[in-house]
Amino acid sequence: MDFSRQLIDWYVVNKRELPWRDTQNPYFIWLSEVILQQTRVKQGLPYYKSFVKNYPTVQELAAAPQDDVLKLWQGLGYYSRATNLQAAAVQIVDNDLKFPNTYKELLTLKGVGDYTAAAIASFAFNEAVAVVDGNVYRVLSRIYGIATPINVPAGVREFKELASKLLNKKDPATHNQAIMEFGAMQCMPKNPDCDTCPFQKDCVAFNEGRIAELPVKIKKTKVKSLFHHYIVIQTPSKKLLFNQRDNSSIWAGLFEFPYIDASGGLLPVELTEHEVFKDVVGGSRFRESVYNQEPIIHKLSHRKIHAYFWIVEVEDEINGAITIEEAQERPVHVLMERFMKDFWQLK
DNA sequence: AAACCGGGGAG
DNA sequence: CTCCCAGGTTT
Known part of the structure; x- marks a missing residue:
């Protein structure tokens, strides 16, 4: 033919x-x-x-x-x-x-x-x-x-x-x-x-x-679970902290809140005693609450991310914090985009 | 050769 | 739920 x-x-x-x-x-x-x-x-x-x-x-x-x-x-x-x-x-x-x-x-x-x-x-x-x-x-x-x-x-x-x-x-x-x-x-x-x-x-x-x-394809994707506890900082002037991911992992170059990588759920006491949390909050007094009791599940082809967002109101301003408007201009992954839209009623 | 890298949509 | 999409790079 x-x-x-x-x-x-x-x-x-x-x-x-x-x-x-x-x-x-x-x-x-x-x-x-x-x-x-x-x-x-x-x-x-x-x-x-x-x-x-x-x-x-x-x-x-x-x-x-x-x-x-x-x-x-x-x-x-x-x-x-x-x-x-x-x-x-x-x-x-x-x-x-x-x-x-x-x-x-x-x-x-x-x-x-x-x-x-x-x-x-x-x-x-x-x-x-x-x-x-x-x-x-x-x-x-x-x-x-x-x-x-x-x-x-x-x-x-x-x-x-x-x-x-x-x-x-x-x-x-x-x-x-x-x-x-x-x-x-x-x-x-x-x-x-x-x-x-x-x-x-x-x-x-x-x-x-x-x-x-047909066609024959050998399957070898195994999905790994990750647990991200995001720290949503709110300073007195309504600013937040945003980090840019390095290029050695998923979402390279995209911005997100600082987070703690921990398996399973995290209790408030465990959160506030964590090294990352202390580093983020500095010496400021704070008040924390969890935004979602149940994890938000974000699925990638090879990852299942269980995301928790902790709202942390601090009493002192933090160096490097940015406004919500500035945050919106930076590239973020879909998990972040969805949270930001929902939490700040954007767009 | 195998692992890693996203998000969406079809069935 | 599983599979796959006008694939490429890194390990």
Whole structure:
């Protein structure tokens, strides 16, 4: 069968209109690809528009403070994408504003790996290199009946080779768009639309009743529980303390209240005797109360965070404390965003 | 090779 | 509840 021909025929009829498909500007394409890493189109679209509006050129992104970029990224997750994006923009501007225009050169940009380099190279520069993302794994594993796990090096290699062999070298851009769109719109993970599928006759998985088994993925995510006791300082002038997380853990670079990491619940007496608490409050007299008796559960793909917020009114002003308005301008993770909105009735 | 890194939505 | 999303980097 002429795989690419059938694929593109399907695509021209069924494709969605998306803003990054109206351009060959490598900067816009790069932006969209990074935003869409492990992110659905529906979730990423408003962020794409916001970034294009705030940073219309790579120079403007390069010149932006990291905190501003993180603030625009707030709520999207995988925050290293934002810091890498900004760092890569600096790379490009420093390289005399020459946007890398080959697969190999694109790989040198921070945050650009195999998939993203292939996407930019083909979409913006028509280079014949195949993209292999979650959609491609699914489509190829089903049509060709390949049961090699997609998340082991041997599987990555096998699917990359097959995708390269099938690639339409005359029009790699349309081919790559088409296979991903096909995976997203027709050959979905659950309940794919096999009834109207143009590959039904040739699809090994369909003919052997193995649609639900493919692709094969080895699961290895184990969720770890964490217990965060946040200290919400309220000084006499209504200021609070905000810390910026270091870049060696989750939520790198985002701001939050100081917190105590303790397993299980924490009694008030245990809280106020804790080293971190004494350090935060200093020598001031204080009055503390817990905001939520039951933990607020915040789930990440690999973490389950049990969060408690302790409201601590201190009698003395504290050095480095900021206003609520200033806090709102800083990038925060969704757990913080939700608390702040609720507690201060914001927006 | 395995662990780490978010948040949302579908089923 | 589980799974997965236009993946990449670090260990």
